[in-house]
Amino acid sequence: MIFNFVFFFLLYRERKANPVWYFTPPDAYRLTEQNITDFVNCVKECAFIAIFTKAYLKEAAKACQYLSMLRPELIVPPLVEKLFSSIDSMSEPHRFTSIMTCLASLARQIVRQAPHFSQGQTYVLPLLMAVLPGIDSNDFKKTAVTFQFLNAMLMLVTCVDCSSAIHTRNDLTEIEKEVCLSTAKFEDFVTEFLNRTFQMIDTLSTEMSDAVVVITKVNLEDHVTELALTSMMFGIVQQCSKKIFQTVREKITNFLAGSFFTPKVGKLVTGLVRAILKANPEETLKYLLPQTCERIENIMSHSETTILTDHKGDTELTWCLILFSELVRARGDTLLIYKPIILSVFHRCVRIVHKDTHEAVANAAKNLLKSLSYVYPLEYRLTVENIEEPFTDFLPIR
Structure with missing residues (x-):
């Protein structure tokens, strides 16, 4: 690992040295392209073996990352093949998590178009689809590694179906055509990802241990899963097409409709x-905030005389107020048109004595004040270009 870093640093000093402050070696003494290739071929097998040693997995992943920067065509394809071969392996499940940990550090080399390695993008959709079975509520480590890999990939790609570009552009290479056709599976990936996520949430919500979480601190695993899931979903929706966002919004809205969840999930x-x-506060609020407020009003109307002073609380009301407090995190200007129903909820619920329910109301007030007083960016996308069809001026895969 140290030798690998020294070689990489030496190459950087030779190729990127500042002529004012650093000595520039003569061309005859510099590392040649063949030297780099020979070095990568010499070290890569040791790095590949080290991936499966528990004690040195992080070092092996870092070594593969450095090597992929030098020669991605020699590192990425073998590791991708190893991942595909490990997915169905029942006898060695640790191989799957080890290789995914390594591939997460290679995400940039996979998605970018390099002069000598442009086919990395052809692996993106197959990899995204292949690792989805790793979302397993019974195996936190595998789920965490899967989320880590998906998060690394989704932050670097634009979830847009570019398959129609092969009919509207005549400047595409064969690899670019293949990549464009593969992007037609983005919607399938998002749908399957959400289905597996919802299945995991349903499983966790029915576990016997859930009753304990109500009175104890949220454990580290739940916190890590929450952060990773939020980051992944934001990675998808911040730079996806309108069609895919609508699919995501509809599935989440349908999942929330008429349901309430325990504190653990x-x-x-x-x-x-x-x-x-x-990513899109206007459309999200349109389909969630009025329905949530109406649901709260209905619960309060049917049992207001007892629910205000009931120290046992109402589980459904508590969940609805937690969701309400999340929705008022939206950008302040998008909340103004909902002022009457927001104030109505506060007026009805502010006197509730149940601890968790009152805490949800307090969080809603805090989030609302922040939303109305903070400055927010209007766009979070990685590119300001138009990512919708017909892709005549801009192609998202480039």
Whole structure:
């Protein structure tokens, strides 16, 4: 690992040295392209073997990252093949998590178009689809590694179906045509990802241990899962097409309709809402805030005489107010048109004595004040170009 870093640093000093401050060696003494290739071929097998050693996985992943910067065509394809071969391996499940940990550090080399390695993008959709079975509520480590890999990839790609570009552009290479055709699977990926996420949430919400979480601190695993899930969902919706965002919004809205969740999984659900709310607050509020406020009003109307002073609380009301507090995190200007129903909820619920319910109301007030007083960016996308069809001026895969 140290030798690998020294070689990489030496190459950087030779190729990027400042002529004012650093000595520039003569061309005859510099590392040649063949030297770099020979070095990568010499070290890569040791790095590949080290991936499967528990004690040195991080060092192996870092070594593969450096090597992929030098020669991605020699590092990325073998590791991708190893991942595909490990997915169905029942006898060695640790191989799957080890290789995914390594590939997460190679995400940039996979998605970018390099002069000598442009086919990395052809692996993106197959990889995204292949790792989805790693979302397993019974195996936190595998789920965490899967989320880590998906997060690394989704922050670097634009989730847009570019398949129609092969009919509108005549400047595409064969690899670019293949990549454009593969992007037609983005919607399938998003749908399957959400289905597996919802399945995981449903499983967690029915576990016997859920009753304990109500009176104890949220454990580290739940917190890590919540952060990763929110980050992944935001990675998708902040730079996806309108069609894919609509699919995401509809599935999350349908999942929330008429349901309420316990504290253990509530944060996972609100994490999904927070992501789509940040990416497109207008449309998210349109389909969620009025329905949530109406649901709260109905609960209060049917039992207001007892619910205000009931120290046991109402689980459904508590969940609705938690969701309400999440929705008022939206950009301040998008909340103004909902002022009457927001104030109505506060007037009805501010006197509730149940601890968790009152805390949800307090959080809603805090989030609302922040939303109305903070300055927010209007766009979070990585590019300001138009990513919708017909792709005549801009192609998202480039």
